[in-house]
Amino acid sequence: MKGKFITLEGVDGAGKSSFLPWIERRLRSSGKDVLMTREPGGTPIGEQLRDVLLHSEVSALTEVLLMFAARKEHLDQVIVPALEAGVFVLCDRFTDATYAYQGAGRGIDLAYIAMLERWIQGHVQPDLTLLFDLPVEIARSRSGSVRAPDRFEAEQVDFFNRVRQGYLQRADASPSRFRVIDASRSFDAVEEQLAAIEMLR
Numbered sequence: 001m002k003g004k005f006i007t008l009e010g011v012d013g014a015g016k017s018s019f020l021p022w023i024e025r026r027l028r029s030s031g032k033d034v035l036m037t038r039e040p041g042g043t044p045i046g047e048q049l050r051d052v053l054l055h056s057e058v059s060a061l062t063e064v065l066l067m068f069a070a071r072k073e074h075l076d077q078v079i080v081p082a083l084e085a086g087v088f089v090l091c092d093r094f095t096d097a098t099y100a101y102q103g104a105g106r107g108i109d110l111a112y113i114a115m116l117e118r119w120i121q122g123h124v125q126p127d128l129t130l131l132f133d134l135p136v137e138i139a140r141s142r143s144g145s146v147r148a149p150d151r152f153e154a155e156q157v158d159f160f161n162r163v164r165q166g167y168l169q170r171a172d173a174s175p176s177r178f179r180v181i182d183a184s185r186s187f188d189a190v191e192e193q194l195a196a197i198e199m200l201r
Contacts, residue, residue, distance in 0.1 A: 002086035003033075004199060005079065005124070007094040009167060010132035011160050012153050013143030014183045017092055019132075019194065026200055027088050035082045038092035039070065043077050046070040054150040060106035067098050068116045075124060083124075095121065096129060096170050101152065104166025105159050128199050131171050132183035132190075136160040139183075 006023070008016040020036055027034045040050040049070040053063060071094075082089050095117055102108045136157055143153065171178035181193050194200055 001080075001083040003083040004088045004127045005083055005091070006088065006128045006130070006199065007091045007096065007126040008130045008132065009093060009096050009100070010134075010183060011136060011139050011164050011167070013139030013141075014132035014134055015142065015190070016130070016132040016183075018187075019190065020090055020092060022191065023090060023194065023200060026195075027090075030201065033085075033087045034090060035078070035087050036090045036092075037074070037078055039074060039094055039097065040067055041070065042074040042079075042091075043070075045073050054152065057151070060102060060108050061112075063106065064098060064102045064108055064113060064116065067102065068120045071095070072120050075121065080124060091126075094126060094129075096131075096167065099170055100163045100166035104169070105155070105163040126177060128197070129171075129174075129178045130194070130197075131167055131178055131180045133164070133168065133180050134182070134184040136164055 008020060008023075010016045024034050024036055039046070040053055041047045049066050052058070053066055053070075058066070079089055079091070095113075098113055098117075099110060103110045103113050139160070140157070168180075171180050179197055181190060183190060185193075
């Protein structure tokens with residue numbers, strides 16, 4: 001495909017969403033067409049499923065199935081057409097989040113997730129995944145909000161520690177795709193780490 005697919009991952013509170021606009025501006029300044037999107041979501045149906053996932057009590061397996069249902073719509077309607085048109089797609093979470101949250105966090109067999117990944121995505125994979133990594137305790141202290149936490153944000157520390165380890169295992173398994181960002185550092189220091197990545201120049 002002509003475009004590039006860049007995903008941002010990390011536990012809640014890691015700060016990845018804060019850097020999406022910075023990355024977008026950087027790419028646009030170098031003449032790239034850029035599309036920002038998110039998962040779950042990115043399409044009308046995906047946004048409806050996002051609301052279900054964040055606010056309704058469902059089983060862990062149902063979570064996985066709903067994530068991939070939303071992902072199928074997202075790929076067909078948004079991601080693949082944009083990539084074929086030469087656009088740089090910036091996505092806040094993608095399939096690595098399913099491995100981390102539903103796999104490592106909820107305990108769903110990774111083989112089931114891999115099967116769904118092959119079926120739904122085919123050969124579509126990110127060209128670059130930015131993993132914003134930091135200790136869970138720091139992430140939780142940063143993510144305090146006046147609004148009520150959603151179903152994922154309300155999970156306990158042990159859950160997020162499992163999620164973090166799941167992400168790090170994914171990064172270890174695919175070092176050519178992942179760039180692990182030390183998100184515990186200052187905003188400027190994180191920017192410096194991002195600026196050093198060739199695909200973001």
